Amino acid sequence: MNVIVAKNAGFCWGVKRAVTLSRDAARKKGGRIYTYGPLIHNRSVIKRLEAEGVHVLPEHADAHAAGAATLIIRAHGVPPGDTQRLVDAGYDVIDGTCPHVVKIQKEVARAHKAGRTIVIVGDSDHAEVRGLLGFCGGKGIVVAGVDEIAAVPRDEPVTVVAQSTLDEETFAAVSHAVKNHCADAAIVDTRCNATAKTQREAIALCAQVDAIVIVGGRDSANTNRLAQLCREQGVRTFHVEEAGELRDSEFAGVATVGITAGSSTPDWLIAEVAERLRAMPPARALNTEH
Ligand code: SF4
Structure with missing residues (x-):
């Protein structure tokens, strides 16, 4: 045939990069190797990584690294507080955050520092969105669709960003609605193609x-x-x-x-x-x- x-x-290039970083760490570094939560939602990948010596550390586990231990951050990233907590716990942290997600995190941090309210269009339960919230001091507003924009303050300067995998239609509709709703709205299309x-x-x-x-x-x-x-x-x-x-x-x-x-x-x-x-x-x- x-x-x-x-x-x-x-694999998208961000996931590919995180998997490569993990496998390289298992090959080249001594001690135990962990990923912060499952690196990817695919059972056969997790099984194969386990066989290569890459284990899953449950997110928010209050575990201290006993002896040499390396921990890889997933492609979706984490709040900055989590990274610091893991470093303090004794892990040698390798940042596997996708470079595109890092750009969104920087955009959020910059706008937050400038005194703007951050609106993230996406799924509030998604790891990437939880990570982004950490870059604006937990004060961002997550909206999944147009019917949720009432939560966005009308009289504050707002910056709208998107979860990287958001579809075009939802982002366009929410951006349009926020522009009509607020006097000062900056729209930054952070979707990944x-x-x-x-x-x-x-x-x-x-x-x-x-x-x-x-x-x-x-x-x-x-x-x-x-x-x-x-x-x-x-x-x-x-x-x-x-x-x-x-x-x-x-x-x-x-x-x-x-x-x-x-x-x-x-x-x-x-x-x-x-x-x-x-x-x-x-x-x-x-x-x-x-
Ligand atoms: S931002 Fe794009 S390339 Fe990066 S992990 Fe997400 S989907 Fe993959």
């Missing part, structure tokens, strides 16, 4: 294939969104977590199949799926059987 793998399938790029690429790939396979966790929001977008293109879409879920019979008549993956899916899972699909019998042979 002819297989086309999307160029940007899988990694997710949008993968989605655009998946849509383009659908036009070239008979079927598409989306690789990633069933509880991964961005993977589910990819699958939904592909179904909307009218292409037969299979969402799998691993190669073992693929059945020859489901690909009867498929000459060319595309593969893409969510941003928490590692290269090795994508490669296994590609290998499994390439090994399937050609479309014509299967057509004859059925």
